Amino acid sequence: MKTAEHPDRARAFVADDARAHWHDESLWFVRTKRDKQAHSVPEWERLRELGSQIKRHAISRWPDYLEEFEKNATALGAKVHWAANAEEHNRIVLGILQEAGVEKVTKSKSMLTEEVHLNPHLIRNGIEVTDTDLGERIVQLREETPSHIVLPAIHLKREDVSETFNQHLGTEAGNADPAYLTEAARQHLREKFLGAEASITGVNFLVAETGGFVVCTNEGNADLGTSLPRLHIACTGIEKLVPRAADLAVYLRLLGRSATGQPITTYTSHFHGPRPGGELHIVLVDNGRSDLADDPQFRDILNCIRCGACINTCPVYRRSGGHSYAATVPGPVGSVLNPLHALTPMIAGEDAREGERGDAHGSLPFACSLCGSCTDVCPVKIPLHHQLLALRKTVGDRGLLPWGKRIQMKAASTLLNSPKLFGAVGKIARKALPVLPKMAVYNRLNAWGNGRDLPPAPPKSFKQMWRDELKAESAQPSSNGAGDAPR
Amino acid sequence: MNSPAAEPSVSATRTALFKKLRGRLLEAVELPDLNAEQWIRYDDPLAQFEEVLGAVGGTPVRVADLAAANAHLKQLPVWAEAKQTVSLVDGLGETTEGLSAVPDVHELAGVDVAVFDGLFGVAENGAVWLDFSHSDHRGLCVIAQHLVLAVPASEIEHTMHEAYARLADADGSHRQKFGRGGFGMFVSGPSKTADIEQSLVIGAHGARSLTCYLLDG
Numbered sequence: 001m002k003t004a005e006h007p008d009r010a011r012a013f014v015a016d017d018a019r020a021h022w023h024d025e026s027l028w029f030v031r032t033k034r035d036k037q038a039h040s041v042p043e044w045e046r047l048r049e050l051g052s053q054i055k056r057h058a059i060s061r062w063p064d065y066l067e068e069f070e071k072n073a074t075a076l077g078a079k080v081h082w083a084a085n086a087e088e089h090n091r092i093v094l095g096i097l098q099e100a101g102v103e104k105v106t107k108s109k110s111m112l113t114e115e116v117h118l119n120p121h122l123i124r125n126g127i128e129v130t131d132t133d134l135g136e137r138i139v140q141l142r143e144e145t146p147s148h149i150v151l152p153a154i155h156l157k158r159e160d161v162s163e164t165f166n167q168h169l170g171t172e173a174g175n176a177d178p179a180y181l182t183e184a185a186r187q188h189l190r191e192k193f194l195g196a197e198a199s200i201t202g203v204n205f206l207v208a209e210t211g212g213f214v215v216c217t218n219e220g221n222a223d224l225g226t227s228l229p230r231l232h233i234a235c236t237g238i239e240k241l242v243p244r245a246a247d248l249a250v251y252l253r254l255l256g257r258s259a260t261g262q263p264i265t266t267y268t269s270h271f272h273g274p275r276p277g278g279e280l281h282i283v284l285v286d287n288g289r290s291d292l293a294d295d296p297q298f299r300d301i302l303n304c305i306r307c308g309a310c311i312n313t314c315p316v317y318r319r320s321g322g323h324s325y326a327a328t329v330p331g332p333v334g335s336v337l338n339p340l341h342a343l344t345p346m347i348a349g350e351d352a353r354e355g356e357r358g359d360a361h362g363s364l365p366f367a368c369s370l371c372g373s374c375t376d377v378c379p380v381k382i383p384l385h386h387q388l389l390a391l392r393k394t395v396g397d398r399g400l401l402p403w404g405k406r407i408q409m410k411a412a413s414t415l416l417n418s419p420k421l422f423g424a425v426g427k428i429a430r431k432a433l434p435v436l437p438k439m440a441v442y443n444r445l446n447a448w449g450n451g452r453d454l455p456p457a458p459p460k461s462f463k464q465m466w467r468d469e470l471k472a473e474s475a476q477p478s479s480n481g482a483g484d485a486p487r
Numbered sequence: 488m489n490s491p492a493a494e495p496s497v498s499a500t501r502t503a504l505f506k507k508l509r510g511r512l513l514e515a516v517e518l519p520d521l522n523a524e525q526w527i528r529y530d531d532p533l534a535q536f537e538e539v540l541g542a543v544g545g546t547p548v549r550v551a552d553l554a555a556a557n558a559h560l561k562q563l564p565v566w567a568e569a570k571q572t573v574s575l576v577d578g579l580g581e582t583t584e585g586l587s588a589v590p591d592v593h594e595l596a597g598v599d600v601a602v603f604d605g606l607f608g609v610a611e612n613g614a615v616w617l618d619f620s621h622s623d624h625r626g627l628c629v630i631a632q633h634l635v636l637a638v639p640a641s642e643i644e645h646t647m648h649e650a651y652a653r654l655a656d657a658d659g660s661h662r663q664k665f666g667r668g669g670f671g672m673f674v675s676g677p678s679k680t681a682d683i684e685q686s687l688v689i690g691a692h693g694a695r696s697l698t699c700y701l702l703d704g
């Protein structure tokens with residue numbers, strides 16, 4: 001199996017230093033807003049604890065709650081569908097649209113439909129599908145993919161958007177004012193909304209107790225989309241369950257604050273059954289999710305509410321850009337999810353993006369400095385950096401590491417397992433490193449030498465220094481018996 | 488295109504999924520009792536609501552009664568310039584001739600201002616609960632260019648927990664009243680986006696402004 005290389009894909013992004021720096025700062029700005037909001041809630045840590053516990057409870061009784069949801073949703077007049085994988089999901093959605101004779105559909109933000117590559121499937125079958133979230137519309141017009149799950153166009157500058165809109169929507173060349181561009185998109189998308197014959201939305205929370213679901217947006221696109229045509233298809237992963245409507249309070253308090261530093265999203269819409277005279281389909285998709293509950297090490301990743309906070313705070317994501325992950329979900333959460341999915345039998349079907357199909361995403365758990373910031377901000381307390389560390393081992397055990405890293409890891413493990421060998425190699429290295437040409441240290445074989453510099457080699461090993469220190473101390477009593485005061 | 492017969496039956500997938508999920512025993516995790524928790528209480532929830540609503544781009548306006556709200560509304564430029572309006576609140580604005588019994592949201596695309604009753608507000612996030620259980624005007628509140636809400640000043644809940652508690656049935660669950668209510672939404676401020684370089688623009692797809700009257704009387 002070919003292993004995707006995160007560093008290779010990050011190279012182009014990193015090469016534009018100014019832009020990479022700007023990207024880093026934009027995301028840090030969002031992280032700062034999140035901190036401000038989180039600190040305004042005294043019970044924040046308790047909410048995170050509850051957010052984690054409710055989700056873990058829901059997963060512990062997953063089939064019961066799924067069944068309860070299905071029963072209640074059906075009683076409300078919705079039609080519930082089950083899809084094992086991407087292909088089945090896309091077939092179901094296309095079937096519903098074709099049966100209703102739909103040719104034009106609008107879609108609000110849904111990472112699930114990105115994951116299963118719904119758009120290309122519909123387009124291939126003659127259906128016009130318009131993404132209506134502004135960020136998603138921008139990347140759709142550019143024939144790109146979102147680079148972030150909450151901020152799909154965060155990799156783009158206003159000038160890029162201006163150019164795209166000039167080309168596709170006929171806006172003034174060179175006018176890059178965000179208000180002007182947003183207004184143009186509003187006008188353009190209103191037409192699409194009014195002309196659509198069906199609307200597709202994602203789902204933020206499925207409520208087992210009632211059979212309803214909640215969709216959160218700031219733009220109002222899910223509401224405008226679903227209130228015009230009579231047909232609504234909601235596509236969702238099977239893990240988005242909460243047992244009770246009262247649990248929504250916990251998650252809604254966490255979600256907006258964690259995602260964009262807002263106290264809540266502008267619109268939080270609760271759908272219970274179809275509108276009068278309308279038709280509502282809910283497509284519940286597994287696509288590998290059910291496998292994630294097997295391993296207690298990784299089970300909590302199913303808690304994820306896709307807020308993006310771990311992505312915004314991640315020093316690697318901020319400096320390498322979302323596309324370097326070559327996956328729908330980037331950042332720490334993606335670096336856990338994607339390799340896990342690739343290790344399970346389910347892999348995205350025929351519409352998998354180039355570089356994604358059959359790709360183990362083996363390098364993603366290494367796109368991490370183990371700083372732990374993701375774990376600190378995660379509103380549902382997923383131990384992300386512990387999972388990333390554990391995944392490195394899994395990826396290594398399965399032989400999915402790139403060759404260079406594999407050889408070096410093997411050498412390192414031999415070295416670290418033998419104190420004698422370690423001592424000997426250290427002695428040689430301290431002599432050799434200062435005189436070796438750079439080429440010998442930074443070459444293709446050394447994956448870690450890339451973009452990193454070694455500090456100058458010390459004259460003595462730590463062991464030697466320690467021994468010398470002990471000798472000196474026994475010769476003369478130290479001046480402040482208790483040792484150094486803390487600094 | 489596949490003939491319907493070629494498609495595996497939906498229930499086969501469902502059966503396989505449930506077999507897998509049921510065949511696995513996970514350790515029990517207790518469902519927390521949210522009523523046992525202590526949540527933040529604001530000294531002045533109304534003031535908090537006004538502050539947060541202002542921060543998210545809305546305009547709270549404290550008034551003595553509906554008549555005062557109406558007088559204020561009439562002076563708003565968005566109202567004065569509006570060609571089409573729909574009001575679902577008796578005594579606050581009016582509905583343009585011919586728009587009162589509109590069957591289809593498509594025909595409301597030209598509405599400049601829509602006026603709604605909000606059941607209550609939430610202090611911690613400036614959200615107002617709009618209940619559409621008795622009407623299908625859900626589209627109106629996003630398709631209208633500007634949104635005007637009327638909320639009793641006494642009806643401000645501290646947090647989302649109290650908000651959901653008040654939407655609950657007598658037994659504390661949400662199966663009846665809320666779960667069979669069709670559609671309902673929290674709306675907090677006007678529609679917005681920051682998808683272009685993180686710069687905030689008010690008026691994405693929904694309302695370009697939100698004025699919330701807080702009625703004392």
Ligand code: SF4
Nearest residue numbers: 304305307308310378
């Ligand atoms: S893993 Fe946690 S922080 Fe990251 S997107 Fe999911 S919920 Fe948010």
